Amino acid sequence: MQINLHQVTADYQAGPIRSPEILKSISTTVKSGSFTAVAGKTGSGKSSLLKLMNGLLVPVKGRVSIGEIMITSENAKQSVKEARQKVGMVFQFPESQLFAETVEKDIMFGPMNFGVPEAEAKQIALEVIKRVGLDASLLSKSPFSLSGGQKRYVAMAGILAMSPDILILDEPGAGLDPKGKKEVMDLLHAWHKERGLTTLLVTHDMDDVALYADEVIVMDGGRIVFQDNPERLFADMAAIHQWGLDLPQARKLQIRIEQEANVTLSQICLTLAQLADALIEAGLA
Amino acid sequence: MNKLILGRYFPGNSLLHRIDPRAKLLAGISFIFILFIANNWITYLVLWLFTFTMMKLSGVSIRIYIRGVRPLIWLILFTVSLQVLFTAGGEIYIDWGPVTISSFGLINGMYTFSRFTMIIFVSTVVTLTTKPIDLTDAMNYLLQPLKRLKLPVDEISLMLAIALRFIPIILDETQKVMDAQRARGTVFGEGSLPQQIKKIVPIFIPLFVSSLVRAEDMANAMEVRGYQSNNPRSSFRRLHWQKTDIAALIAMVLLAVILFILRTEGHHFH
Numbered sequence: 001m002q003i004n005l006h007q008v009t010a011d012y013q014a015g016p017i018r019s020p021e022i023l024k025s026i027s028t029t030v031k032s033g034s035f036t037a038v039a040g041k042t043g044s045g046k047s048s049l050l051k052l053m054n055g056l057l058v059p060v061k062g063r064v065s066i067g068e069i070m071i072t073s074e075n076a077k078q079s080v081k082e083a084r085q086k087v088g089m090v091f092q093f094p095e096s097q098l099f100a101e102t103v104e105k106d107i108m109f110g111p112m113n114f115g116v117p118e119a120e121a122k123q124i125a126l127e128v129i130k131r132v133g134l135d136a137s138l139l140s141k142s143p144f145s146l147s148g149g150q151k152r153y154v155a156m157a158g159i160l161a162m163s164p165d166i167l168i169l170d171e172p173g174a175g176l177d178p179k180g181k182k183e184v185m186d187l188l189h190a191w192h193k194e195r196g197l198t199t200l201l202v203t204h205d206m207d208d209v210a211l212y213a214d215e216v217i218v219m220d221g222g223r224i225v226f227q228d229n230p231e232r233l234f235a236d237m238a239a240i241h242q243w244g245l246d247l248p249q250a251r252k253l254q255i256r257i258e259q260e261a262n263v264t265l266s267q268i269c270l271t272l273a274q275l276a277d278a279l280i281e282a283g284l285a
Numbered sequence: 286m287n288k289l290i291l292g293r294y295f296p297g298n299s300l301l302h303r304i305d306p307r308a309k310l311l312a313g314i315s316f317i318f319i320l321f322i323a324n325n326w327i328t329y330l331v332l333w334l335f336t337f338t339m340m341k342l343s344g345v346s347i348r349i350y351i352r353g354v355r356p357l358i359w360l361i362l363f364t365v366s367l368q369v370l371f372t373a374g375g376e377i378y379i380d381w382g383p384v385t386i387s388s389f390g391l392i393n394g395m396y397t398f399s400r401f402t403m404i405i406f407v408s409t410v411v412t413l414t415t416k417p418i419d420l421t422d423a424m425n426y427l428l429q430p431l432k433r434l435k436l437p438v439d440e441i442s443l444m445l446a447i448a449l450r451f452i453p454i455i456l457d458e459t460q461k462v463m464d465a466q467r468a469r470g471t472v473f474g475e476g477s478l479p480q481q482i483k484k485i486v487p488i489f490i491p492l493f494v495s496s497l498v499r500a501e502d503m504a505n506a507m508e509v510r511g512y513q514s515n516n517p518r519s520s521f522r523r524l525h526w527q528k529t530d531i532a533a534l535i536a537m538v539l540l541a542v543i544l545f546i547l548r549t550e551g552h553h554f555h
Contacts, residue, residue, distance in 0.1 A: 051464070054468055056464050056467060056468065081470070084467070084468060087468075088468070091461065091465050094465065096462065096491055096495055097466060097487075099486060099487045099488075099491050100487075110470055113470025114470045158469065159469070162469065162470070
């Protein structure tokens with residue numbers, strides 16, 4: 001499902017302090033079926049951009065289209081609920097949203113809010129919990145009795161159970177060990193592929209961008225300053241520096257090798273496998 | 286939820302920001318008592334002038350103060366309407382048996398409204414211009430005499446300091462949890478009353494759980510730093526009493542004196 005923003009301006013309210021124009025007249029299109037990473041410094045407007053796509057933030061000016069649904073400041077009340085059914089949002093530390101007596105009820109909460117009958121929601125909960133790699137016996141347990149990692153999977157299952165067409169992920173791996181983080185990312189990426197979803201991922205980890213994303217949006221000072229594929233982004237060192245970003249490990253190593261050996265490899269390498277191939281091609285390995 | 290401004294601090298460097306928190310606290314409390322001296326329109330006018338001067342001096346825009354009154358507006362209107370409907374005397378405009386709208390009632394209603402809003406405005410001035418931590422220090426200082434009555438003053442002010450410290454954190458967290466449940470299809474402020482109450486559960490339980498976790502973390506952090514509740518403590522932040530602080534208290538006394546001079550002797554509306 002395609003997402004389209006047309007000259008969207010949005011304000012942000014934190015407590016009594018209103019920051020006007022946290023997003024300044026943004027226009028962009030996120031292609032249907034793409035896996036788009038959103039990068040940028042803290043306070044650059046990443047979270048606000050994502051909240052716009054879920055109706056949690058309503059544009060002051062301009063319009064947000066999610067498939068056929070259009071959100072503007074005038075029609076927000078009706079359109080937002082439809083939009084939320086299409087868009088699943090996994091917040092940072094999603095385990096903090098768990099509340100029900102049992103894991104099953106917590107997973108059923110989302111679907112039932114959108115009018116799925118109870119019996120069907122139960123069926124969905126069973127499917128989804130297996131899909132995220134947890135044992136079905138956990139369904140009858142209290143979510144608060146689970147381990148931290150399990151809680152995160154249950155919370156994600158609660159979002160996936162809504163079977164959204166668009167998935168918005170805000171650092172889903174935050175606070176996990178590297179192995180746990182990779183498992184979470186792989187799971188979400190696989191889900192994205194299987195269901196043909198449109199996915200947006202906010203991340204500070206450029207290796208995630210390199211590994212999973214086929215498009216990158218870079219935010220700076222409330223504007224989109226870059227939108228293209230990761231190779232293009234990581235080729236432009238000056239821009240990377242200016243926007244406060246980092247490079248993926250493989251690309252860093254590539255630059256180091258290029259400097260030491262005084263060569264230029266044929267391509268921008270984002271993963272170690274690509275780097276290895278490029279080195280063999282150049283006769284350096 | 287995040288519209289709540291009572292108890293929030295606005296950083297700034299106005300005259301009011303610089304006054305010693307003890308002076309501000311005393312002045313704020315004495316204002317509530319001074320309010321009850323007023324009993325005619327001219328005294329209320331003086332009070333309103335005083336209130337607006339304070340609001341201006343704080344350097345915070347009036348809009349923010351008005352927003353602070355909004356959550357309490359129904360309580361205020363309820364009290365005002367009781368005053369309007371059940372005070373007899375003066376010229377009577379509408380008479381439905383026990384319920385009358387009279388000139389005394391209307392005037393009394395206006396006074397009640399003024400009293401409520403001025404209390405809110407002035408206490409908001411105090412909290413907006415004073416860091417919560419300074420406020421608790423001031424409270425701790427002013428409560429010291431109660432130690433003689435074996436009241437655990439230091440513990441009480443520590444609890445207050447911790448509670449105040451967590452208000453913004455919990456408000457922000459509430460916002461996050463609400464957003465997360467909204468994203469899962471909850472629509473707040475819609476449906477019948479029982480339905481709306483049911484929607485609070487998915488907010489409160491996560492908040493409750495995280496507050497308990499936070500409290501335990503905090504207790505552990507204090508424990509490993511060797512916190513003992515009954516030890517004598519010195520303070521990192523020192524309060525300095527200055528001339529302006531005395532001036533502030535004198536201003537309050539003056540206000541009281543002026544009101545005493547201007548108030549109507551003898552007849553009360555109550």
